[in-house]
Amino acid sequence: EGVLHVVATPIGNLQDISLRALDILRQTDAVVCEDTRVTGKLLAAHGLQCPLVSYHEHNAERRRPELLARLDAGETLALVSDAGTPLISDPGYKLVRAAQDAGIPVRSVPGASAAVAALAVAGLPTDRFFFQGFLPHKTKARRDTLAELAAVPASLVVYESPQRLGASLADMAAVLGAREAAVVRELTKRFEETRRATLPELAAHYGETTAKGEIVVVVAPPVPAEPPGEAELDARLRAALAGQS
Ligand code: SAM
Numbered sequence: 001e002g003v004l005h006v007v008a009t010p011i012g013n014l015q016d017i018s019l020r021a022l023d024i025l026r027q028t029d030a031v032v033c034e035d036t037r038v039t040g041k042l043l044a045a046h047g048l049q050c051p052l053v054s055y056h057e058h059n060a061e062r063r064r065p066e067l068l069a070r071l072d073a074g075e076t077l078a079l080v081s082d083a084g085t086p087l088i089s090d091p092g093y094k095l096v097r098a099a100q101d102a103g104i105p106v107r108s109v110p111g112a113s114a115a116v117a118a119l120a121v122a123g124l125p126t127d128r129f130f131f132q133g134f135l136p137h138k139t140k141a142r143r144d145t146l147a148e149l150a151a152v153p154a155s156l157v158v159y160e161s162p163q164r165l166g167a168s169l170a171d172m173a174a175v176l177g178a179r180e181a182a183v184v185r186e187l188t189k190r191f192e193e194t195r196r197a198t199l200p201e202l203a204a205h206y207g208e209t210t211a212k213g214e215i216v217v218v219v220a221p222p223v224p225a226e227p228p229g230e231a232e233l234d235a236r237l238r239a240a241l242a243g244q245s
Pocket of ligand 1: 159
């Protein structure tokens with residue numbers, strides 16, 4: 001019977017892949033990937049050779065029926081993305097759903113994801129978090145999205161490109177205020193760096209220097225409004241009673 005394995009791959013350091021993921025990539029009939037060069041490199045680094053099928057934004061509609069037919073015929077396929085966990089700001093959602101709807105088992109082979117890796121080193125609350133992924137590129141749309149998120153009582157996790165980081169942090173400071181945040185760069189790579197400060201401070205810093213590499217921004221939750229104290233409640237009660245007479 002066919003099986004679709006959803007396999008996480010490293011987000012930088014090529015050793016960050018599970019032993020089980022390597023076993024599955026060794027045995028699978030084909031690896032479904034975004035960029036065959038990127039995945040080819042990963043496989044070569046682990047001494048693996050495996051037929052690759054590209055599956056990305058521009059050919060997914062065309063490829064999906066072929067892939068489903070292969071699964072239906074009893075082949076096993078491994079879905080990977082260029083980095084981290086497939087479907088997390090990456091292709092695969094429609095393929096997973098279609099396989100399930102066709103009665104084909106979809107199995108998880110978990111591993112790295114930049115969102116969770118960044119949260120774990122940001123030094124900000126992790127008990128509740130909201131994954132935003134990429135924000136819109138244009139300022140107006142970006143500010144609108146941030147305004148929607150302003151009241152979410154959780155840390156926010158945002159993927160960002162180095163070119164847009166400065167402008168994006170400036171919009172976050174404008175819409176979300178002086179919350180604490182962390183810019184996490186180049187996770188698991190040579191120049192890994194975490195910088196934690198307030199949003200206006202980070203906006204000033206990255207407004208001047210152009211950041212390099214891959215980036216996750218984690219923003220602390222909004223500070224909850226203080227519940228009114230005893231004196232405030234008394235004052236409100238007196239005002240309300242005074243208004244009645
Ligand atoms: N599927 C991936 C995952 O599970 O993390 C995310 C894919 S998304 C197209 C790529 C974005 O993830 C990058 O632009 C960056 O924001 C973030 N990212 C990926 N690798 C990273 C790393 N090593 N350090 C920091 N951010 C990373």
